[in-house]
Amino acid sequence: MDISRPDQTGPRAASRVIVPLVILVLCAIAYYLTTTFDRVPPILKRGIQPSDFPQLVILLIAALALWLALRDREPAPPPLPATVYITMGLLIGFSVLALVDLFIALGAFAVAMSAIWGERRAWALALVGLVVPVAVFFLFDIVFEIRFPRGVLTNLWYG
């Protein structure tokens, strides 16, 4: 088998088309959005209309995505391990839980991620899920005077 020419069939070949296709769809959406931008009268436009530059960039990306779809022969990457999907899921879960309390979300994410990645020692889980978030909270709150969003836990400190 000629190893210089990757497999042209099956899911691997499909991924080579899917990525440029996704880029093209995103370009189409972005281009549509640029058509909704306000236009300014010629006397105020200062060289170019607000939509001109983004449209130019979008067209460049679309043209290069087409080139990739037709010419790119890079082999598709191997399948993702389950831990990546789970970690991505945890990231999305973190984003939702952060609405309740940022530091509860940070602690929960750290413990869950560490455990899923194989950590079983209680002290290590306590370190990443409790000690570090609490230390970071007080470091930023007291030293850098950053006010975190109010939540179930942070309200205990802010009153």
Place this chain on the structure above:
Amino acid sequence: MDALLSGLVALADPELLLLIFAATLGGVLVGALPGLNATTGVALLLPFTITMEPIPAIAILITIYCAATFAGAITAILINTPGTSASATTCLDGYPLAQRGEAGRALGMAAVSSTIGGVVSIVCLMAAAPLLARAAYNFAPPEYFALTLFGLSMLATIGDGSPVKNIVAGAFGVLLATVGIDLLTTVERFTFGFNELSEGIGFVPVMIGVFGISELLVQASNLNVKRERITMKAIRLPSRADYRKTWKAILRSSGIGTFIGILPAEGATVASMIGYNEARRWSKTPEEFGKGSLEGIAGSEAANNSATGGAMVPTLALGIPGSPTAAVILAGLMVHGIRPGPTMFTEQSTFAFAIFWAMLLVNLMFFFIGLFGARLFARVTLVPVTILWPVVFTFSIVGAYALEQSMLDVWIAIGAGIIGYLMRRYGFSVVPLAIGLILGGMLETRLGQSMVMLDERWWLMFTRPLALFFFVLTALALFGPLIWGRVFAQRAPVQSTGE
């Protein structure tokens, strides 16, 4: 001369010196931890500097940059895993030497060549940056537009990815830079009703996302990788015979690294590869390369550290980042209200020279820290990922939030992390995205100003000699490798038949 001295005086504050020492330790730690690198380290540390004055804040970021670039050699030599991508070529000879029980000798050579490379490049920086700034003082918008375009075109050549994919990623970064109110017309673009987006997408959350959180996902896919550390008694300075053998490689790579660093967007990784290859090409014993050659370590390490100084030349003098980490430092400068460019050496000369002196100091500090602390830092290379990455995540999120104190920035960081990971998985480097985001605003503003200046006759830009020069360089950066590739592809069979 006054600026040189006033910069030195500004740095001669015990508190600041202590801060730089601590940052050097932190930078070495960041560089020694596999998965973390100078760019990620600087992006994560940036939010910690927001309440500081500009000189200590930027000095800390620069310190992390220099120290982490050096420290990548520690893991490269001891566990055959480059702490930073710039040390990948150091693995080739460092690890075989360590396997032969000469880890201390390899680290000694890495420390010496890194320091020499760093010092050479900073001397060049001190001389070249003000000259370049003076040359750029009379640039008009068309010249700046052409220069920025050239900086972006250099993205095609970075890393080992496809040039087309690099340009797509860079253009995506430029597109992200158009989010918010258009500065020329005050029209809102891509804000989706979020007031926080009116001022555009923040650099810091995107940097934290694409460099920090995307790396977390990369680590999630590499959990089965086992690392074994080679123990080492003590670091050993090179002998006189070692110096005799390597001094040419060190000096040559220092020059190469400085030059590569000055080129927009090219950083320490490209410099180390070219430095290593040139060291092998000019060596009297090329057969030793890959089996434990000291010249290989010297060539790689002198080049990657000298690229740090070189990269700061266009960053400070023109506002065009010379490397991925310099792009994050550029974002840091903007966050602190400092506008890099020609006026930096007239209006903020004390600041500029204080930063130069800080870089020089860091290079001397990490030499001694490397000599006396390498054994200690070697231990941190085996911190379990199950502890390291949850901690990195906590700092990433709090850092993303801290700058604007906005939860939207947290979600932008998470989104940028997932997008960054998917980009990396499908062969798109995230570095062009970051640089495109930083340069995008400048590119559009300069284009608009040029159009006003030239009465909307854009083709007149090609009649301006300096702008034309940069357009030619842009064309060479984009199409040069393609043409070269074709020329050499045609010639290769001729050479192989011995004609």
